Amino acid sequence: MQRRSFIKNTSLTLGALALLSKSTLASFLADPAYKITMLTDTIGVFTESGGTILFMIGKKGTVVVDSQFPASAKHCIDEILKKTKKPFALLVNTHHHGDHTAGNIAFKGLVKNVVAHKNSKINQEAVAIKNKTEDKQLYPDTVYDTAWSTKLKGEKLILKYFGAGHTNGDSFVHFEKANIVHVGDLVFNRRHPFIDRTAGANIAEWIKTLTAATSNYSDTTTYVCGHAATGFDVVIKKIDVLQFREYLSNLLKYTSESMAKGMTKDDFFKTTTIPGSPEWKGDGISRPLEAAWAEMNTVK
Ligand SMILES: [Zn+2]
Ligand SMILES: [Zn+2]
Incomplete structure (x- = not known):
């Protein structure tokens, strides 16, 4: 294990x-x-602790998406340097959470640019100030609002923001030619998600965001997500994204029906499965229950 x-x-x-x-x-x-799984000759997935890292060894330089924690980022860097002597051209953060950005610091002086959605940078700064960890951060030097792209030799990288979800600053990071998208924590494969309301998360918006994204990409797109339950992969297909969207819909539906029936908050929090999405099981159900309860109470 x-x-x-x-x-x-x-x-x-x-x-x-x-x-x-x-x-x-x-x-x-x-x-x-840690483990590396190559998806193509040049694009691979690195997993150790925290959110999945995706990397592409390009002809002109390496692109890395997300950085986990300093120690695991170092492992990832060392493994990549065994495969190429090309410099690190770009580090992308799908969003600001520490399990995706704390390892940025391991790229300091190694990587040319760091890019993320503008809200990801704002959130990263706010959390670092709150936790007094500003000296441990490497912040994005490039931010965008709705879309950002760059040409890599033989590949094109496109970042898109389709709206709030897991936070208010989650990017879809598309390697267009390979047709691989890192969705960060916008999909939790068969694991109960974190829903970071302190950073603008919204379940109803999240559902719309996943609808917009899956219609933007093709049916054959390969998706890479930040986290999966034990026994499930972080490399997934459109159907898995849609099933997670269904989970979010079922969560909201169940919450509003429970409230309409007059269920108490205490009884609601005793829920062990989201009706309609039994594949999401195990630890962590309190996170979506709390977020949904709070969101439905805000809507009222
Ligand atoms: Zn994460
Ligand atoms: Zn996250």
């Missing part, structure tokens, strides 16, 4: 870790936690 899922699935506290035998702990910590 990967270290990441081990930690997440068992919700081990430091105290519990201390109870593990020394040998168990040693093998657990020595587990090489």
